[in-house]
Amino acid sequence: MGWLDQVGDQVDTLTRARELQESSRSAEAYRILSDVLATTNDRYARADALVQRLSAVVNLGRTAEYTRAIEEATTAVRDLAEPYPHGHLHALAALAAHHQGALDRCVMHLVRAARALGAVSDPDRDTAWGWHDLAMAYSYLSFHGYALGAIELARQLGLAAGIPAETFAAPGIRLRNAVALDHTGDSDGCLRVLRDIGSDLKQFLHAGQAGRLRPSSLAAYGYAAARQAALGDRLEAGTDAAPARLLGHGGDSARARDMRQLGEVCLAIAADRPIEAVSRIDTVQVSTETLGAAEPDRLRSIALGRAGDHVAAHRVDRRAFRLAAQRNDRLRDVYIDGIAARIDHEEMRREAARFEGEALTDPLTGLPNRRRLERYIAAVMAQGKRVVIGVCDLDGFKAVNTYHGHHSGDLVLQRIAGVVNRVMRRDDFVARYGGDEFVVVLPGTDMAEAQEVARRIKSAVRTEDWEALVPGTPVGVSIGFAEVAATGPDVPDALSVAFEAADREMLRAKTRPRAS
DSSP states (O other): OSSSSGOOSEEEEEEEHHHHHHEEEHHHHHHHHHHHHOOOOOOOHHHHHHHHHHHHHHHTTTTGGGHHHHHHHHHHHOOOOHHHHHHHHHHHHHHHHTTTTTTHHHHHHHHHHHHHHHHOOOOOOHHHHHHHHHHHHHHTTHHHHHHHHHHHHHHHHHHHHTTTGGGOOOOOHHHHHHOOOHHTTTTHHHHHHHHHHHHHHHHHHHTOOGSSSSSHHHHHHHHHHHHHHEEEHHHHOSTTTTTHHHHTTTTOOOHHHHHHHHHHHHHHHHHTOOHHHHHHHHHHOOTTSSSSSHHHHHHEEEHHHHTTOOOHHHHHHHHHHHHHHHHHHHHHHOOOHHHHHHHHHHHHHHHTTTTTTOBBBBBTTBBBBBHHHHHHHHHHHHOOOOOOEEEEEEEEHHHHHHHHHHHHHHHHHHHHHHHHHHSSOOOOEEEEETTTTEEEEEEEEEHHHHHHHHHHHHHHHSSSOOHHHHHTTEEEEEEEEEEEEOGGHHHHHHHHHHHHHHHHHHHHHSOOOOOO
């Protein structure tokens, strides 16, 4: 069941608002959504309208309304069990926080958005758009790798929901990656990415699919072509790929307006009118967040160089480089894994507080301990649910303690606890069983589903940056699963049997050859 299937009022109107926003007509969508809020008593319809209206506010660049819009949407979705509205709300709140310059708050929202959207059990087209908006937020914050991963997931979910692939082409994400390269001195790398963006557009045009591209995407394609021409490549003219024509798209999007103004500067440079380009830069007012604070100065430097004033061009280029470096320094202070670890700690501490007075929590990792694990399994099985347990044992942990000491070993255990906890589904349970052994409990799950959970855990552990924490000592995980096959008074014995079976499977996994 998709998200809109649960909305009981004005679904057609809410769908229409979505279509308007996808067509970069956010002002119209805002008015429609305000009418819904004035007439509905359905809590799902109200939550959807408020999340969508926040999207419209962000698209329109109405920064004065951000705080109130976020507060109203948060209140509306707070008591909803469905993860989608929470995830999309946090993705939009991350965009708003980014525009307000609150980088730590922005990254906090990014982490929460990814977790909530990842917990959606039946992803639909709305979930795909949530991942799209999260990808945009990653991109604006210069987390380009995360952005590309999120937009690819949005594309896959969109295809499954009948959304054409070109809808999530997202040239703006690669465009920001390109100009970021140029801001830090890699103009050749910038040109390679810009040329790839142009090639994609030509493929869409050749296939007759350009009409399906979103107006904001067309504006991004236009700026990519204009920026490429400003760096010296041949300028397209008189075709559907001409940047002047593409830059006219974008509707009422604040970001498209920014690209339109800066695109005209690029076209003046490409047309060998550098003095006009400098004059335009002096008059444009664009958000520093659309393409980075360094972009106007970088364009000024290119224009001054074309005009022959190389001393001034060099001076301005150095200023552009410093602006780009400042952003990197600020990002380093709120690096996304640090924020994620803080959230893990807060969530584990809140969970532990529920059982205050009882020794049910592992003090090192904050996870439930063996005693609480056994209580949890017994409670789940008393409800008649099928239960699969998995034993997870770390690979390479002995070497960590040998070469880096037990303090580093403790840090690895804490990191593993957070990594495993993050990839679990909403109703799954994770505990530290002892030493470097963790146990996951999967209620209502069969063995085939358990293998998919194992794949996710292994992938998350494998991609963690262990080299930065314990250089030269890679960390992995071996996992074995077994089903607990009893209810009532036989649960303790059945649990013991299942643990032994899972432990044997884990040991077999350790001895299997690793895939290269």
